[in-house]
Structure formats: structure tokens, C-alpha cells
Amino acid sequence: MMCGFDQPIMKILSLLFVLSAVGCTKEQVRINSVPQPGAIAPRTIQIEASSSISGRPMGDDSSLRSRVTEVFQKQFPGAQVVQSSPDMVVFFTIVDYVPGCSPNCKKFKTYRNWTCEVEVYRRDSSNTDTIVFNLDGYTYNPLHNPASSCASQLLKASRSGK
Numbered sequence: 217m218m219c220g221f222d223q224p225i226m227k228i229l230s231l232l233f234v235l236s237a238v239g240c241t242k243e244q245v246r247i248n249s250v251p252q253p254g255a256i257a258p259r260t261i262q263i264e265a266s267s268s269i270s271g272r273p274m275g276d277d278s279s280l281r282s283r284v285t286e287v288f289q290k291q292f293p294g295a296q297v298v299q300s301s302p303d304m305v306v307f308f309t310i311v312d313y314v315p316g317c318s319p320n321c322k323k324f325k326t327y328r329n330w331t332c333e334v335e336v337y338r339r340d341s342s343n344t345d346t347i348v349f350n351l352d353g354y355t356y357n358p359l360h361n362p363a364s365s366c367a368s369q370l371l372k373a374s375r376s377g378k
Contacts, residue, residue, distance in 0.1 A: 241360050243353035245369055249345060256336050256347065256374035258295045258304035261288055265308045274311070284308045284363040291367040307333040308363060314354075326358040332366035349373060 265281035268274040285297055288306060295304070310330040314321060331352040338345055351366045 241353065241355035241357050243351055243365060246350040247373055248348040256370060258292055260298045260302040261292065261295045261304045261306065262298055262302035263306045268311045287363045287367045291371050303337055305335045324356055326356050329354045330362040334370055
């Protein structure tokens, strides 16, 4: 009977589709000024996180904020998370669509589009410049952690001076 044969083929094709989509991640880093190596060492961090997934309207996402906070605390273990007057502010947004896309542009259910902006205020009172770091990207890989990527790319930029 053909039905028994079709089901395994469909499972294999579905698996191949998922595996081909898993590797699809693109990220773009922008930074307004090259920090001195080691210049990014915040004492305090404020985290803002919002999302719009599965048709929910864009809004504050406490669960996402907790995940982003955990990642940044691992990268900057000496920093304290605060609600105001921080050395560093992280703005993290994630959606499952392309912003500005017309209503007929649905993506595969694992698609995520994110932006992470980090503002670092220098402690040296003689130089009031703010370092602004941006990472945005998209992925179809449900295992990719864009918050972790943001924190590690920021730390990498800080260490290399690039």
C-alpha cells in the first residue's frame, strides 16, 4: 500500500527541510566608535526586552528580559542589574516576521528577527561619549540564542578594540 510508503518519505523530506533551515542565520554588527580594549566593563546594567511572537502585539516581555539578563550577567559577572542610572543599557527586541513586510510575508514558524542595541556610558567624566553597539539579524535555527550572540559580540568588540 502506498500510504505506508508516503509517510516515511514525508518525514524524511520534512527533516531535510528543517536541517537545511537550521544553519540559516545572519547577523550584522555596527558600533559608533571603537572602544579602547577593556573599555566595556559596566558596574550596572539595565535590560529592556520586548517581543512579538505568534501574532501577539509588540510589548514588554518579562520572560525574554530574564533570559537576556542571564546572558549579560554571565558575560559581565561583576555588573549589577538595575532599573535606572546604569553604566550600560541593553534594548533587545525579537519578532517572528520582517518588520514592514506586507501581511502576506509569513515566514517558517522557527524564523526570528531581532535587534540588540547596547549603550555604554563611559565613566571617565572628561569624555562623555557613549558607545552604541548594535547587533541585528535573523535565523531559522530554533537553537540559536541571539541574546548570547549579542553579549559575546559586544565583549569581542571590547577586547579587540574593533
